[in-house]
Amino acid sequence: MIRKEIAQDLPRREYFKGGHTLCPGCPGGILWRLVTKVMGENSISTLGATCISLPPAIFPSVLDIPSIYVSMATPAPLISGVSAALRILKRKGKLAKDEKINVFAMAGDGGTADIGFAGLSGAAERNDDGTYFCFDNEAYMNTGIQRSSLTPEKTWTTSTLEGKSQPKKNLPLIMAAHGIPYVATASVGFPDDFIVKAKKARDMEGGFRYIHVHSPCPTGWRFPEKKAIEMARLAVDCGMWLLYEVTQGDLTLTYRPARRKPVEEYLSKQGRFSHLSKTEIEEIQAKVDRECRKYDF
Amino acid sequence: MMLTGNYAAAYGAKLARVEAVPVYPITPQTTVMEKIIELIKTGELEAEYIPLESEHSVMAAAIAAEATGARVFTASSSQGIAYMHENLFVASGLRLPIVLALANRCLSPPISIYPDHSDSLAQRDTGWIQYYVENAQEIVDTVIQSYRVSENKEVLLPVAVCYEGLIVSHFLEPVELPDQRLVDQFLPPYEPQHVLLSPKKVMHLSVYVSDQYFMEYKYQQQEAMENAKRVIEEVDQEFGEKFGRTYGGLLQPYRMDDAEVAILAMGSNCGLARMAVDDFRKEGIPLGSVKLRVFRPFPEEELRAMTKNLKLLIVLDRDVSIGMGGIVYSEVAGSLYPMKSKPALVNYIVGLGGRVLTLDRLKALTRDAITCTKEERQERSVRWVGVRGLE
Numbered sequence: 001m002i003r004k005e006i007a008q009d010l011p012r013r014e015y016f017k018g019g020h021t022l023c024p025g026c027p028g029g030i031l032w033r034l035v036t037k038v039m040g041e042n043s044i045s046t047l048g049a050t051c052i053s054l055p056p057a058i059f060p061s062v063l064d065i066p067s068i069y070v071s072m073a074t075p076a077p078l079i080s081g082v083s084a085a086l087r088i089l090k091r092k093g094k095l096a097k098d099e100k101i102n103v104f105a106m107a108g109d110g111g112t113a114d115i116g117f118a119g120l121s122g123a124a125e126r127n128d129d130g131t132y133f134c135f136d137n138e139a140y141m142n143t144g145i146q147r148s149s150l151t152p153e154k155t156w157t158t159s160t161l162e163g164k165s166q167p168k169k170n171l172p173l174i175m176a177a178h179g180i181p182y183v184a185t186a187s188v189g190f191p192d193d194f195i196v197k198a199k200k201a202r203d204m205e206g207g208f209r210y211i212h213v214h215s216p217c218p219t220g221w222r223f224p225e226k227k228a229i230e231m232a233r234l235a236v237d238c239g240m241w242l243l244y245e246v247t248q249g250d251l252t253l254t255y256r257p258a259r260r261k262p263v264e265e266y267l268s269k270q271g272r273f274s275h276l277s278k279t280e281i282e283e284i285q286a287k288v289d290r291e292c293r294k295y296d297f
Numbered sequence: 298m299m300l301t302g303n304y305a306a307a308y309g310a311k312l313a314r315v316e317a318v319p320v321y322p323i324t325p326q327t328t329v330m331e332k333i334i335e336l337i338k339t340g341e342l343e344a345e346y347i348p349l350e351s352e353h354s355v356m357a358a359a360i361a362a363e364a365t366g367a368r369v370f371t372a373s374s375s376q377g378i379a380y381m382h383e384n385l386f387v388a389s390g391l392r393l394p395i396v397l398a399l400a401n402r403c404l405s406p407p408i409s410i411y412p413d414h415s416d417s418l419a420q421r422d423t424g425w426i427q428y429y430v431e432n433a434q435e436i437v438d439t440v441i442q443s444y445r446v447s448e449n450k451e452v453l454l455p456v457a458v459c460y461e462g463l464i465v466s467h468f469l470e471p472v473e474l475p476d477q478r479l480v481d482q483f484l485p486p487y488e489p490q491h492v493l494l495s496p497k498k499v500m501h502l503s504v505y506v507s508d509q510y511f512m513e514y515k516y517q518q519q520e521a522m523e524n525a526k527r528v529i530e531e532v533d534q535e536f537g538e539k540f541g542r543t544y545g546g547l548l549q550p551y552r553m554d555d556a557e558v559a560i561l562a563m564g565s566n567c568g569l570a571r572m573a574v575d576d577f578r579k580e581g582i583p584l585g586s587v588k589l590r591v592f593r594p595f596p597e598e599e600l601r602a603m604t605k606n607l608k609l610l611i612v613l614d615r616d617v618s619i620g621m622g623g624i625v626y627s628e629v630a631g632s633l634y635p636m637k638s639k640p641a642l643v644n645y646i647v648g649l650g651g652r653v654l655t656l657d658r659l660k661a662l663t664r665d666a667i668t669c670t671k672e673e674r675q676e677r678s679v680r681w682v683g684v685r686g687l688e
Contacts, residue, residue, distance in 0.1 A: 042496045046361065057505040066494045068364055069503040070357045070387045077354035081319060081361025082494060084345040088316045088367055092343065101496060119357070122350030 002191050010037040010195070015064040020055035025218040025225025027188035027232065028052040028135060034191060035104065035133055036065055038198040043102040044068075046078035048116055050108030051142045051217075052135050073116040075105035076123035079130035079208075087129075102202055103130035109150035110140045113171050124178040124208045131201045131209040134171070137217035145220040152240070153287075154280055156272045157220070163275060167287075172212045176246040181207040184245040184254075187214045189232025193243055193254055200245075214241045222271020234266040239292040253295055260297065263288050300472040302465040305433035306372060306398035306458065307332035308472075309440025311342045312480045313396075315370035316487075319347040319358035321377060324410050325462035326400040329372035344370075352377040356384035363393040364494045364502055368444065368487040371395065374462055375402035375416045382420065388455045389424030389518060391492055391502055394447030395455040396440060397425075400466040401564070403650045411651020412461035414563060414616040418592070418624045424518050426456040426525055427593040429563035430544075433470040436460055438542055441475065444484050445532045451524040453491060461565050461615075463651070475540050483539055522594040529591055547596035549588035550603055552578065556585025558667055559604065559640075562613040563589045563625060566647070566654060570613070573659050584663065589625065597632040604633065607640035609670045611663060615648045622646065622679030641670045644679045652683060 015036035022028050028051055036043070043065050047053035049072035056063035068078055082103050089095040112120055112134040120132065139157045140146040146159040150171065154163040176183040182201050186194040194213065201209035216231035218224065223231055235241040236255060240263060243255040263285045267273040276284075300308065306329045310318070318337075320330045336342040347362070349355045352373055363369040373381065378399060388395050403413045417427060426446065430439050436458060443456040460466060492502060506514070530546035537543030551571050553559060560570040570586035577584035587603060589596075604610055610633075614623025621627060626644035633639045643666040647654045662682055668674075681687055 044365070044494050044496065054505065056501055057503070059504050059506065061499075061501045061504070063501065064499055066496060066499050067501045068361060068494055070360050071353075071383050073353060074357035074384070077319075077349060077357040078361040080347055080349065080354070081317070081358030081363075082365045084317050084319070084347045084358070085362040085365035085367035088343070088345045089365070092316070094366065118350055119354045122354060125350070126348065 002195065006192050006195050011040065015041065016055070017062040017064070020062045021058055022051065022055060023219045025228050026051065027215050027228045030188050030191070031133070031135060031213055031215060032063070034194060035106070035198060036063070038195060038202055039065070039102045039104055041065065042100060043104060044082050046075045046082065046103070046105045048072060048075035048105070048107030048111030049142070050106070050111050050135060051137070052106055052108070072111050073119055075107040075111065075116060076119040076132060079103050079105050079132065080123050080126065080128040083129040105130065105132045107132070107134055108142070109134060109136040109138060110148035113149045113169050121178065124175060124180050124210065127180060127207045129206045129208070131211065134210070134212045135215050136212060137215045137220060138168070139217070139220050141217050141220045154273070154276060154284065156275055172210070175210040176251070179249070180210060182209040182245070182247055184211045185214070185241070185243055186211055187232045187236050187241060187243060188216070189229050189236065190243060190255060197245060220272070222274070223269055227269070231266070231269065234261065234269070237261045238263045238266045239288045239297055240266060242295060242297060244295070253297060256297060260292065298472055298474055299469050300433050301328065301467050301469055302433045302436050302460050303328040303400060303467065304332050305436040305472055306440055307336065308474055309437040310370040310396070311336050312437070312475055312477060313370070313441055313444045313484055314368065314486070315342070315344055316367035317345045317347065317362035317369045318371060319349050319355045319362065319369070320371050321349050321352045321355045321373070323352070323374050323377040325402055325466045326372045326374040326377070326398070328467070329398050329400070352380040353384060356381040356388060359395050360384065360388050360391065360393055363395050364391065364492055366487070366489050366493055366495070369395045372398040372400065374400045375404055378416045378420060379404060382423070385420055385423035385425060387503065390514070392453040392521070393455060393492065394444070394453055394487070396443045396447060397455065397457045398436070398440065399457045399459040400462040401459055402462040409650045410463070412463060413649045413651065414459070417457060417459045418616045420457070421593065421624065424454065425593060426454050426591070428456065428458045428591055429589065430458060430460050431565050431567050431588070432465065433468070433472045434542070435544055437472060437474065438536065438540065439544070441480055441484060442532050442536050446525060446528050448487055449528045452521050452528050454518070454521050454525060459564070465565055479539055483536065525594050526596060544590055545588065547591045548599050548603060549590055551586045551588070553585035553587065553603060555583055557583045557607060558609045558611070558663070559585040559587055559607055560611045560613060560663065561587040561589055561625070561629060563592065564615065566613050566615060569654060569656055569659055572656055573663060576660060577663070582667070592625070595628050595632065600629065600632050601636055604640055605636065605638070609666060610640040610642050611666050612642060612644045614644060614646050617646050617649065626679065642678060643670070646679065646681045647683070654682065658683060
């Protein structure tokens, strides 16, 4: 449930409608609904090649906000192009000067952290005007569950049959290192927290804002369709995904559980970790403990 | 005014009142970008300069800015064009009238900054209109013409204005800059109706379709290219009426009326070909030349009409498709093949990576082609010129 005071100023109108083509149980639809309600109808969206770009792209589109897709690597430079055009058209009086149009990107973890990384870093370094949402389901799910640089260590995918040997790239902190006005992590399991952050990003005057949303994938993670939200909350409650925001260089945790859960509770519920031995789970726990200590989590 | 080819391209963009310029530096294009930045800084051009981190992103930003309703100009060369490749298809597929100044430079390896046409011709199938021009004056005029062509409702395709790097891009030439007031009359502001990213009317650009729509989509692009032939001719003529300069539209003939032999070339080699024509004419040899000014759409009908009385057509290619031969030659051969009576064809691969083709050498190879054709000697139709160890 979303707290009333957080949701009450969101439009009742749906900009992302039902009948879409996402997998059963995919929380991508939830993310689309929340993002579009926060950004509102005066928005333009840019897309990467990701599971969640299919619902708007397949005719008839379920998205009531204009969108553009060019190629997998380009959601961020599309923000740059759209926002530059809006600036000049306003300056030349072709668009109303006071009209605020929110430009936002929706992209997947591979499109963001791998093939689109140069474009993302470039747009952040130029501080181009827009909000970038990374929909992180921790692998290339649209092509059939291949590893990305945001796949966690030891995870089974169809391209890491014995588990991935490298750790997950810490992309939010890399984005924070660009010195952009706003970086936040979020989770589809924590809609209140997400809405607050998305609104904060929306209401900023210009600059590049980055929100990294952790989003469990029933198909690729191998868990029952009804458990996506449970899985999303477990990831945060066990410290494998931290919710924070970085404004002007200061990192603030936005959620702390009363008691951190053991990672085993999260890992054991997913087929992608079913090959893990007790020792391997302990190794993951030790790493998570070390990471959480940094933030006193 | 004395201008380099690159500065001429920048002034063409300025006169066209472009509104967004996404660009990434690469030799030999970079001075186009520098001049644009300078023109924006001095207030002569009101536009947004977007310093992207790669050419791949340049073309994405160009597409996005154009789709949002701004008139877009960009420039690139060589590896930069190659890096843009996948997005070039999107620009034409979304029917966005972007104009790109392309200072031709060969593709590596070996690494070289000198010109040939391999970089732009490798983009043959991306659905872009391609002009090949030969001097600074033609660059500024063609950039202006390009916006009229590309934004024409019957066309709506992006345009590349190609000219050889360094020898054209960096060479200072006297240029007559068209009057801004006249250009404004010639080229009205861009008002997109077909595609527009605007919250006022929801459109999704680049949708996913099944096999039920894909071929129709491509066929419409083909139709637009066909329309472009007529529009390119009309725009060149109208430009001539207004500014006093025309370039033959698609093809520019030189002393072709009674020619029996002709040299067909693109870009700066056209000037050399005309010199050869004059020299041969003095000897009484009926040589003419054809400048292929527009490579896409390929002027098939027009070329047939222009070459139907020839005995021999010599095609100079400043490019090569490894494993076949000249790219222009293949297109010319394909176009002329259905004719009942057609000229013999000889293809010379010249000037790769900036190697200089001299007038003497061009005349020698022309003589050689004439002799071989007369004696009906069966030689390879594709011949490499000036290669060490071959001559």
